[in-house]
Amino acid sequence: MTTDAAVMAGVRLLDTAGEPGAGLRYAVAEPEAALEAIAAADVRGRGGANFPAALKWRAALRERGPRVVIGNGGEHEPGSQKDAVLLRRHPELVIEGLLAAGTILGAGKTILLLDGRLAPLAERLREIADGFGPAHLGLPAPEIVIGPEEYLVGEETALIEVLERKPAKPRFRPPLPVVKGYLGYPTVVQNIETLANCAWVLRRIAEDPAAAPAVDTFLWTVWGPQREAVVGESPIGTTIGAVLQAAGVEAWKGVTLGGFSGGAVSAAESDLALEPARLAEHGLSLGCGSFRVIDPGACAGALAQEVMEFFLAASCGQCVPCKAGLGDAARVLAGRRGRKVSDLTDMLDMFSELEGRGVCRLPDGGIVTTRALHRRFGDDIQAHAERRCGCGREVG
Ligand SMILES: Cc1cc2nc3c(=O)[nH]c(=O)nc-3n(C[C@H](O)[C@H](O)[C@H](O)COP(=O)(O)O)c2cc1C
Ligand code: SF4
Numbered sequence: 001m002t003t004d005a006a007v008m009a010g011v012r013l014l015d016t017a018g019e020p021g022a023g024l025r026y027a028v029a030e031p032e033a034a035l036e037a038i039a040a041a042d043v044r045g046r047g048g049a050n051f052p053a054a055l056k057w058r059a060a061l062r063e064r065g066p067r068v069v070i071g072n073g074g075e076h077e078p079g080s081q082k083d084a085v086l087l088r089r090h091p092e093l094v095i096e097g098l099l100a101a102g103t104i105l106g107a108g109k110t111i112l113l114l115d116g117r118l119a120p121l122a123e124r125l126r127e128i129a130d131g132f133g134p135a136h137l138g139l140p141a142p143e144i145v146i147g148p149e150e151y152l153v154g155e156e157t158a159l160i161e162v163l164e165r166k167p168a169k170p171r172f173r174p175p176l177p178v179v180k181g182y183l184g185y186p187t188v189v190q191n192i193e194t195l196a197n198c199a200w201v202l203r204r205i206a207e208d209p210a211a212a213p214a215v216d217t218f219l220w221t222v223w224g225p226q227r228e229a230v231v232g233e234s235p236i237g238t239t240i241g242a243v244l245q246a247a248g249v250e251a252w253k254g255v256t257l258g259g260f261s262g263g264a265v266s267a268a269e270s271d272l273a274l275e276p277a278r279l280a281e282h283g284l285s286l287g288c289g290s291f292r293v294i295d296p297g298a299c300a301g302a303l304a305q306e307v308m309e310f311f312l313a314a315s316c317g318q319c320v321p322c323k324a325g326l327g328d329a330a331r332v333l334a335g336r337r338g339r340k341v342s343d344l345t346d347m348l349d350m351f352s353e354l355e356g357r358g359v360c361r362l363p364d365g366g367i368v369t370t371r372a373l374h375r376r377f378g379d380d381i382q383a384h385a386e387r388r389c390g391c392g393r394e395v396g
């Protein structure tokens with residue numbers, strides 16, 4: 001559980017100022033200039049993929065309206081708490097971002113999907129939305145929906161399915177949601193932090209049209225089985241060691257990135273800059289900024305097993321990488337034979353065949369993180385699979 005006391009002072013977004021509503025009014029008055037400002041500030045997706053928001057919005061604008069904008073408040077990536085903190089700390093900023101996106105995109109509908117854990121915030125968010133006077137500004141009032149507490153609901157097409165009252169099962173692409181999404185309308189889905197960043201940029205521009213705001217920080221959550229989650233904010237490019245230090249982590253053996261989806265590094269890499277291009281060179285990604293600490297002495301093999309079992313349990317099972325691959329990998333990591341693979345070497349070969357072949361990217365997260373853990377902590381993983389590690393985790 002994250003408490004407000006554990007939240008670090010932010011350097012930009014968490015300590016945001018600016019006049020509530022100023023960014024929205026700017027978007028209503030100057031939608032094209034507002035879109036330009038969001039592009040120039042390099043607002044990127046904070047739900048995991050780091051995709052430029054303005055590019056997605058322009059793609060949706062090429063489609064015939066009406067369009068739909070959805071705020072993704074799923075936040076199911078293991079450990080992540082930053083969206084919840086943002087919604088508690090700056091709810092007006094998130095709602096302002098959602099309404100501004102709706103304005104710029106000419107949306108006929110805006111929806112904010114919250115995970116069930118955030119249901120107590122729904123009433124307050126509705127009041128804030130009413131306070132912006134959306135009808136007065138010619139905007140539809142946002143619909144606030146409480147979704148099921150399932151990992152896959154965070155995946156944007158599964159989320160659209162859920163909003164259409166169907167099970168959380170990702171859709172085949174194409175068509176992309178920006179072409180055909182919620183009820184067949186062009187649909188833009190953005191993460192909570194992304195929407196807050198849009199509002200932050202527009203407030204800055206509204207205050208000073210000559211300002212050149214840049215989204216140069218990211219929110220993170222540092223957590224572990226034995227530690228309370230800490231949420232904070234750091235400049236993009238801060239080293240992983242500095243983030244962990246800011247979170248009060250004194251000693252660590254390693255850390256996973258992007259919850260369980262972005263890979264892992266060891267303490268020997270503490271100088272690694274958390275910058276998307278730099279991370280990509282190492283086959284890693286920042287994802288949603290959730291870092292799971294591996295404490296000194298902890299068994300990285302047990303963690304690899306936990307990661308794979310997490311994805312196996314979360315999968316909807318409609319395609320091969322999940323149906324065949326995740327179960328086999330989980331078995332091998334637990335020291336048993338899989339149906340098609342019998343050891344860790346086979347498992348790594350299988351990963352190369354399966355990566356990128358799912359309807360959604362759920363299995364890729366498990367593959368990237370397990371591969372990264374194996375590269376850094378291969379001895380632990382081998383010892384765990386052979387039950388020599390003594391970690392006590394139930395295997396097989
Ligand atoms: C398995 C899976 C789970 C996801 N879970 C989340 C989530 O909980 N929250 C989120 O914002 N994005 C999540 N995403 C990413 C979304 O599909 C989508 O890319 C994102 O909401 C788009 O917003 P953004 O560009 O602002 O990040 C997930 C993706 C996958 C493949
Ligand atoms: S890749 Fe896995 S989770 Fe994603 S749609 Fe296919 S079976 Fe479901």
